[in-house]
Amino acid sequence: MKIGTPREVLDGEARVAMTPDSARQLQKLGHDCAIETGAGERAGFSDAAYKEAGVEIIKSPAALWKACDVIAKVRVPTDTEVKRLRKGQTLITFFNPAENDAQMKQAADKGATVIAMEMVPRISRAQKMDALSSMANIAGYRAVIEAGSNFGRFFTGQVTAAGKVPPAKVLVVGAGVAGLAAIGTSTSLGAITYAFDVRPEVAEQIESMGAEFVYLDFEEAAQDGAETGGYAAPSSPEFREKQLEKFRELAPEMDIVITTALIPGRAAPVLWTRDMVEAMKPGSVIVDLAAEKGGNCELTEPDEKIVTDNGVTIVGYTDFPSRMATQSSTLYATNIRHMLSDLTPEKDGAIVHDMEDDVIRGATVTHGGEVTYPPPKPKVA
Ligand code: NAD
Numbered sequence: 001m002k003i004g005t006p007r008e009v010l011d012g013e014a015r016v017a018m019t020p021d022s023a024r025q026l027q028k029l030g031h032d033c034a035i036e037t038g039a040g041e042r043a044g045f046s047d048a049a050y051k052e053a054g055v056e057i058i059k060s061p062a063a064l065w066k067a068c069d070v071i072a073k074v075r076v077p078t079d080t081e082v083k084r085l086r087k088g089q090t091l092i093t094f095f096n097p098a099e100n101d102a103q104m105k106q107a108a109d110k111g112a113t114v115i116a117m118e119m120v121p122r123i124s125r126a127q128k129m130d131a132l133s134s135m136a137n138i139a140g141y142r143a144v145i146e147a148g149s150n151f152g153r154f155f156t157g158q159v160t161a162a163g164k165v166p167p168a169k170v171l172v173v174g175a176g177v178a179g180l181a182a183i184g185t186s187t188s189l190g191a192i193t194y195a196f197d198v199r200p201e202v203a204e205q206i207e208s209m210g211a212e213f214v215y216l217d218f219e220e221a222a223q224d225g226a227e228t229g230g231y232a233a234p235s236s237p238e239f240r241e242k243q244l245e246k247f248r249e250l251a252p253e254m255d256i257v258i259t260t261a262l263i264p265g266r267a268a269p270v271l272w273t274r275d276m277v278e279a280m281k282p283g284s285v286i287v288d289l290a291a292e293k294g295g296n297c298e299l300t301e302p303d304e305k306i307v308t309d310n311g312v313t314i315v316g317y318t319d320f321p322s323r324m325a326t327q328s329s330t331l332y333a334t335n336i337r338h339m340l341s342d343l344t345p346e347k348d349g350a351i352v353h354d355m356e357d358d359v360i361r362g363a364t365v366t367h368g369g370e371v372t373y374p375p376p377k378p379k380v381a
């Protein structure tokens with residue numbers, strides 16, 4: 001198989017789906033590799049580094065799409081890119097199938113197979129291909145770094161000759177993949193870290209990382225938002241009220257709030273309201289990782305950084321992984337390589353598209369001329 005990676009066309013996207021290292025691994029699996037010239041530049045990988053790794057450099061995107069059996073990329077393809085697909089070709093990428101009907105039909109009509117990386121089921125066997133998690137981990141880390149660069153004080157408390165400095169207080173809302181990464185980063189920088197999640201079973205994990213779980217005085221807490229298939233369920237209005245009451249109490253005390261609350265397929269729950277922002281101290285920072293889905297903070301503006309009248313900075317960037325493009329490309333390219341390794345199990349490197357395999361089936365959104373999204377629920381955990 002010839003595997004090719006084009007330069008991402010979305011403005012500001014710096015990631016790349018193949019690195020020189022992942023290309024070396026792919027070649028060991030028996031594949032040839034190609035990239036469009038400059039594809040890795042913004043992630044810190046030069047054409048020369050790819051060349052040294054045995055990768056063919058192709059001048060134009062059209063020529064790359066034409067020459068390769070498999071195209072691996074990061075962002076949802078543009079219409080021009082979808083038009084380039086042909087029968088028998090496989091595209092592996094984030095595809096946003098829930099909101100991308102037209103492109104899915106077009107790809108199916110062309111007889112191309114599309115594997116949507118966000119559809120890899122969150123089951124243990126698939127962790128090595130779980131690009132949503134590898135990107136969320138980076139986003140959680142970066143959210144804390146971003147908060148720190150907008151915060152005028154240390155995270156850790158210090159006693160110095162020039163005076164005593166109190167530690168920063170950080171609240172992380174939502175302790176999934178991004179939230180846990182944020183908690184780990186915040187505690188390692190020395191901040192007093194608090195965390196809340198509707199799934200009480202994460203309390204132990206939060207506490208083992210040196211943070212404090214915020215408990216609610218609510219009898220049914222254990223039932224509300226309890227885990228369903230690895231994800232939270234929506235909370236009852238009573239539970240939400242209790243949660244907001246607790247956050248209102250915490251708002252004046254917190255220096256940094258990182259919000260990551262999400263239930264897949266839904267708009268982000270609004271959990272940090274205007275009055276909470278108004279109750280925060282000047283100089284405080286909110287980083288809202290849910291900005292793309294509307295935001296967990298009522299005042300978040302997606303892709304913007306704003307400063308409120310009372311001096312609170314609210315960061316709503318939706319491209320944190322791209323802001324750490326070297327790291328995220330390395331992890332994403334590894335996810336892609338694992339996907340390709342599962343897709344080509346034999347020595348001849350040919351694709352065996354096993355629709356009985358839960359992971360392949362789950363991620364495949366078009367195949368054999370058909371739209372195969374949504375997939376049935378996975379059978380194994
Ligand atoms: P996840 O599903 O692993 O975690 C979400 C957590 O939120 C879960 O633990 C869930 O229990 C919790 N939650 C749901 N409703 C809640 C509520 N009402 N109160 C408190 N907690 C609640 O998701 P993830 O992979 O960690 O992603 C988190 C968010 O980060 C998502 O919105 C995702 O889109 C976003 N993200 C943003 C960027 C960026 O660049 N801004 C990058 C990657 C991910």
